[in-house]
Each structure stands twice: as C-alpha cells, then as structure tokens.
Amino acid sequence: xxxxxxxxxxxxxxxxxxxxxxxxxxxxxxxxxxxxxxxxxxxxxxxxxxxxxxxxxxxxxxxxxxxxxxxxxxxxxxxxxxxxxxxxxxxxxxxxxxxxxxxxxxxxxxxxxxxxxxxxxxxxxxxxxxxxxxxxxxxxxxxxxxxxxxxxxxxxxxxxxxxxxxxxxxxxxxxxxxxxxxxxxxxxxxxxxxxxxxxxxxxxxxxxxxxxxxxxxxxxxxxxxxxxxxxxxxxxxxxxxxxxxxxxxxxxxxxxxxxxxxxxxxxxxxxxxxxxxxxxxxxxxxxxxxxxxxxxxxxxxxxxxxxxxxxxxxxxxxxxxxxxxxxxxxxxxxxxxxxxxxxxxxxxxxxxxxxxxxxxxxxxxxxxxxxxxxxxxxxxxxxxxxxxxxxxxxxxxxxxxxxxxxxxxxxxxxxxxxxxxxxxxxxxxxxxxxxxxxxxxxxxxxxxxxxxxxxxxxxxxxxxxxxxxxxxxxxxxxxxxxxxxxxxxxxxxxxxxxxxxxxxxxxxxxxxxxxxxxxxxxxxxxxxxxxxxxxxx
Numbered sequence: 359x360x361x362x363x364x365x366x367x368x369x370x371x372x373x374x375x376x377x378x379x380x381x382x383x384x385x386x387x388x389x390x391x392x393x394x395x396x397x398x399x400x401x402x403x404x405x406x407x408x409x410x411x412x413x414x415x416x417x418x419x420x421x422x423x424x425x426x427x428x429x430x431x432x433x434x435x436x437x438x439x440x441x442x443x444x445x446x447x448x449x450x451x452x453x454x455x456x457x458x459x460x461x462x463x464x465x466x467x468x469x470x471x472x473x474x475x476x477x478x479x480x481x482x483x484x485x486x487x488x489x490x491x492x493x494x495x496x497x498x499x500x501x502x503x504x505x506x507x508x509x510x511x512x513x514x515x516x517x518x519x520x521x522x523x524x525x526x527x528x529x530x531x532x533x534x535x536x537x538x539x540x541x542x543x544x545x546x547x548x549x550x551x552x553x554x555x556x557x558x559x560x561x562x563x564x565x566x567x568x569x570x571x572x573x574x575x576x577x578x579x580x581x582x583x584x585x586x587x588x589x590x591x592x593x594x595x596x597x598x599x600x601x602x603x604x605x606x607x608x609x610x611x612x613x614x615x616x617x618x619x620x621x622x623x624x625x626x627x628x629x630x631x632x633x634x635x636x637x638x639x640x641x642x643x644x645x646x647x648x649x650x651x652x653x654x655x656x657x658x659x660x661x662x663x664x665x666x667x668x669x670x671x672x673x674x675x676x677x678x679x680x681x682x683x684x685x686x687x688x689x690x691x692x693x694x695x696x697x698x699x700x701x702x703x704x705x706x707x708x709x710x711x712x713x714x715x716x717x718x719x720x721x722x723x724x725x726x727x728x729x730x731x732x733x734x735x736x737x738x739x740x741x742x743x744x745x746x747x748x749x750x751x752x753x754x755x756x757x758x759x760x761x762x763x764x765x766x767x768x769x770x771x772x773x774x775x776x777x778x779x780x781x782x783x784x785x786x787x788x789x790x791x792x793x794x795x796x797x798x799x800x801x802x803x804x805x806x807x808x809x810x811x812x813x814x815x816x817x818x819x820x821x822x823x824x825x826x827x828x829x830x831x832x833x834x835x836x837x838x839x840x841x842x843x844x845x846x847x848x849x850x851x852x853x854x855x856x857x858x859x860x861x862x863x864x865x866x867x868x869x870x871x872x873x874x875x876x877x878x879x880x881x882x883x884x885x886x887x888x889x890x891x892x893x894x895x
Contacts, residue, residue, distance in 0.1 A: 414590040415583075416640035419679065420752035428748035431493070432740055439463040441725035443743040444711055445701070446496055446682075447718035452479060454486035459495065462718055465711065465746045466496025469547070470508055477512030477545055484546025494750035496595075496711070498549035501542060503534075504568055504842070504860060505828065513541050514766030517774050517860025518842060519554050519585070523571030523884030524859055525776035528584035530769075535588030535596075537769035543593050548753050551645065553585035555598040555632040556605035560885055561845045565612075566605040567828070568843045568859060572884025573605075575631035582632045583639045590642075595753060598636045600647030600684055601671060602660060603629025611648040611690030615659055622653045634675055642749065643680045644671065646709065648690030659691045661704055668708035680749050685714035692716065698724025702734055710742040771864035778868050779881035781847055783854030785895035788875040789837070792820035797835050802827060802861035809866040813874060821854075823873075827861065839869060848889030855890065857883065 420428070432440060442463030449455035449467055452475055459467065467487070474480045484497050499508050504518030516538055522531040539550055557578045558570035571581040582598055589596035600611075606629055607616035620628070633644065646667055648659040655665035661683040671677050683704050686692070691700050701712045701721040706728075715721035728734035783789065793816030796803045802825045807817055824835035828842040832850040840846050844857035856872065856879065858865045871877035882894035 413640055414587050418590050418642045420748040424751045425748045428751055429744045432743045437729060438726055440739050440743045441722045444746055445718050445721055446711055446713050448714050454483040456490045459491055462722055469499045481545045494754035496549050496750055497547050499547050500551045502552045502569055514770055515862040516770045517862055517865050518568035519571055520568040520884055521773050521777035521859040522581040523577050524779055524881040527776050528580055530773045530776050531581050531584040532588040534769045534773045535585040536591045537766040539589040539592035539594040541766055549595040550589050551597045553582045553598055555582040555636055556603050557628055558605040563605050565610040570605050575628050579632040579635035583636055586641050595643055597643045597645050598641055599645035601633050601644050604647045607649055612688050615650050615690040618649050618651045637675050637677045645682045645684055647684045648688055661691055662707050664707040680745050681709050682711040683709050683713050686712055687714050687716040701725060702728040705742055706734055710745045774860055774865040775868040777859050777881045778872055778879045779857040779883055779894045780879040781855050781890040781892055790821045790873045794820050795822045797822055797824040802841055805863050805866045809870045813870045844883055844887050848887045
C-alpha cells in the first residue's frame with residue numbers, strides 16, 4: 359500500500375448501502391478479523407422509501423428483506439469467503455468451473471468465447487453451476503452486439519449499438535435488447551455487460567466507436583436507458599458501462615491508462631449525461647472504467663478512485679446500487695500496481711464487485727490481508743459482499759418472471775432496417791436494376807450475395823458494391839457501404855454511400871431492400887462525418 363496511513367482515511371470508503379434500499383449496516387467486524395472468524399454486520403431496518411412508479415429497472419433492485427437476508431448470510435461467512443464473494447473471475451475450459459467457484463467462494467464468473475462450443479454446452483455448464491453451488495451466482499457475459507458478442511453459434515446476431523442511435527427509436531432498441539437478453543437468460547446467464555453508455559467523440563475514439571449509440575449525449579442517454587430496460591425485462595441484470603465515459607479518451611484502457619482532460623463542466627455536459635439519466639431511471643448496476651479523470655482525481659484510474667466512485671457516482675449522481683469494475687486484468691489498471699493491490703484499492707474506493715482480477719486467488723488473499731492489517735475496513739468488505747449477494751438473491755427470486763425467448767432475428771432485422779442511412783445518392787427507387795457485383799470475398803460480402811440472391815437480384819453484373827468494415831480504407835465502387843462506423847463514407851467519392859452499422863444477415867437484407875427500392879432508408883448519422891452530402895434521407 360502507498361504510504362500515508364490506512365485506506366480507511368481516504369474519502370468515501372464507507373458509503374452506506376442507502377436508505378432508499380431500506381438498510382444501514384453497522385456493528386461490522388473489526389480490522390483484526392481473521393479468516394476463521396464469522397462476525398459481521400448488524401442489520402437495522404428503516405422506514406421504507408417514498409414509493410415511485412415501478413419500472414423494469416427498479417424492479418431488479420433487491421428489497422429491504424433481500425438485503426437483510428444477504429447481510430445475515432455475509433455475517434456467517436469467514437473473512438476469506440467474504441473476500442471471494444466480491445470477485446467475478448474468468449475461468450479456463452468449457453466445463454462448469456464448480457471447483458474454482460467453491461474453492462474461492464466466488465461471487466460469480468464471466469464467460470468468454472473460449473468457454474463456449476455451442477449453446478447447448480454453455481447452457482449445461484451454467485445449469486451445473488447453478489445446481490452445484492449453494493448460493494446464487496453472477497454468471498455473466500459481454501454481449502453487446504456488433505463486434506462484441508461472446509455467444510455466437512446458435513444465438514441471434516445483432517448489429518452494432520450505433521444502429522440504435524441511427525434509428526433513433528427507443529422501442530426498436532428496447533425490443534432488440536430484450537430479445538438478446540432473453541436468449542442469454544435461456545442459456546442460464548444472469549448478467550449482461552451492456553449497454554454501452556459512452557458518448558463517442560468520433561473517429562479519434564480508438565476503443566468504443568460503433569459500440570456507442572453516437573456522439574449526442576441525449577441520444578446516447580435515451581438509447582442506453584432503453585437497452586438497459588429491455589435487458590431488465592428479460593430478467594437479466596444490465597450493467598451500463600464504462601463510467602464516467604470511455605468514448606472521449608484517446609487511448610484504449612486494455613493497453614494503457616487513458617487520460618481524460620475534459621473539465622468537470624465539460625464532463626457534466628457530455629460523458630456524464632447518459633450515466634446521470636441511467637441512475638435517474640433506476641439502473642441497479644454500473645461498471646466503472648479504468649480512466650484517469652484529471653478534473654477529479656488526477657493520476658488514479660477511476661475504478662480505484664474514491665473521488666470518482668464514491669464522490670462522483672454515489673454522492674453527486676446519487677447512485678446507490680451495485681458498482682463493478684471493468685476487468686481488473688487490463689493494463690489500464692494493472693500498470694503501477696502490485697498483484698492483488700488493485701482489487702483492494704477498488705473496494706476501498708467504494709466498488710462492490712471486482713471483475714476479472716489477473717489471478718483470483720491472489721486477489722482474494724490480498725483482500726484478506728488488507729482487512730487483517732486494517733488497511734481495508736472490514737465493514738467496507740461486508741457492505742460490498744452484502745450488495746453483491748443481495749442482488750443475486752433478488753435475481754434468483756425473480757427468474758420465474760423472465761420473458762421467454764422471442765424472435766431475436768425479427769428484432770435484429772427491425773433495428774437494422776430502422777438504422778440504415780443513405781448519405782449520398784438517390785433516396786428512393788431501384789438503385790441496382792441490372793444487379794450487383796460484390797467487391798471482395800469477406801464474410802460480409804458473402805452475406806450480401808446471399809441476401810441479394812434471396813431477393814432475386816442478379817449477381818456478377820450491374821453496379822459494383824463494396825462493403826467497408828472497421829478500420830478499412832475507402833474502397834472504389836459504384837456503391838460503398840460502411841458496415842461499422844460510417845466515417846469511411848466521408849473519404850469515398852462513390853456516387854452512392856450507405857451506412858448499415860452492422861454486417862449481420864439481417865443488416866444485409868435491409869441493405870438489399872434499400873438498394874432495390876423496396877424500402878426507404880430511415881436512419882440518420884448519429885455521429886458527424888466530414889465529407890458527406892447529408893446526414894440521411
């Protein structure tokens with residue numbers, strides 16, 4: 359630990375669970391508690407909060423009774439078990455990681471593509487975890503749509519979240535998010551690390567890009583809340599990310615610690631807007647990113663900063679739900695911190711869940727040691743473990759009310775059809791009366807050919823169509839189509855330029871419908887693109 363005394367003296371280490379949730383934790387274990395001791399928080403019930411109109415988001419928040427039950431269970435845990443309860447770990451292989459979860463008393467796991475061979479396999483793995491572990495777990499996954507989707511074969515493909523900003527229809531966004539989340543719930547997941555609530559700054563944003571709905575904070579706020587609501591309606595826990603905003607920094611926190619140079623006033627008018635609206639809407643969970651916010655706590659990753667987590671998110675924005683870190687194994691937080699130290703600092707800052715420490719055993723041991731030494735107040739760990747467990751208890755209790763999986767393909771198709779944007783060329787009529795010649799041999803090209811064939815469009819003649827994916831240079835063709843961010847369209851001199859914001863089969867079907875004049879392109883550019891004639895039709 360850094361010199362200067364125990365972590366307990368830093369700002370905001372002990373945020374209350376919140377009167378709005380009906381509990382105050384007091385009388386927690388002292389700093390000298392050992393792994394074998396089980397003393398814990400005493401629960402005092404308070405008056406219920408003023409009632410508000412229920413929403414799907416607020417309905418996912420644990421009740422006072424569930425928080426009380428979680429506190430009782432945490433009180434019975436050893437210190438080591440409490441330390442494991444606040445960790446969500448990555449695992450290896452395709453078998454259910456029951457032994458790892460039980461050994462470390464983990465609060466949950468995160469599933470990646472390399473843990474999945476099929477939907478049947480991951481469903482069986484998740485079901486085994488649920489059956490063989492005697493407490494509710496956070497079984498989580500990144501499933502945003504576009505390039506970030508861990509469950510692929512057997513699951514519906516959804517376009518990038520920028521589609522939502524281009525379509526500008528919160529119902530389309532909500533329906534798509536609900537359909538995707540319902541599929542995940544059917545596979546045994548409890549938590550989706552979505553939606554993105556970052557406002558992209560444009561082509562100088564190297565990390566978020568098409569994962570964001572756009573560059574207008576109000577649009578991003580509307581779409582993020584709509585997506586979070588859809589996820590909640592399917593019974594999954596949505597996790598808006600990456601507070602306080604990763605879309606306006608010039609570096610990727612996977613590789614280094616990005617520096618946010620905006621003033622607090624500038625942040626209030628841009629990056630913080632969607633998170634403020636999400637908090638107001640009642641989101642139960644927020645993920646904090648690894649960003650050096652110079653106007654608030656210079657030199658410290660937001661995920662490890664009490665000034666950001668407690669001062670900004672909890673005190674200023676009024677968030678009293680579950681706070682998670684972004685993956686702690688990322689270079690943006692690991693650089694400059696000893697193994698296990700980042701997990702301790704995150705909890706000290708007011709975070710409740712440490713996601714993906716490089717080694718969960720080392721992280722748990724560091725948390726235990728910090729409590730035993732007095733560097734991390736035991737009551738802070740108890741509070742975090744209680745919040746985490748209460749949220750999982752609540753999700754387990756409401757599973758029977760989850761929406762059944764619907765037509766994901768229909769929801770994906772509707773979102774792409776609403777998003778497609780024509781920035782140059784005619785806005786109506788058949789643009790390819792003689793057919794198309796698709797330039798290139800990528801998967802997206804093959805998908806366009808399949809969609810054209812199904813629509814009866816001749817192939818190998820007529821207008822040339824080039825599909826430009828992420829980071830591509832402007833191709834030469836009669837019709838240039840951006841399938842990720844639309845910035846490439848400004849560098850093209852093609853007479854017809856179109857943005858689909860996705861390369862899914864449904865996006866290609868929507869593109870063919872516009873090319874043949876069977877449908878109009880209703881979308882509008884959600885970001886500024888230099889060099890285009892207009893923002894849409």
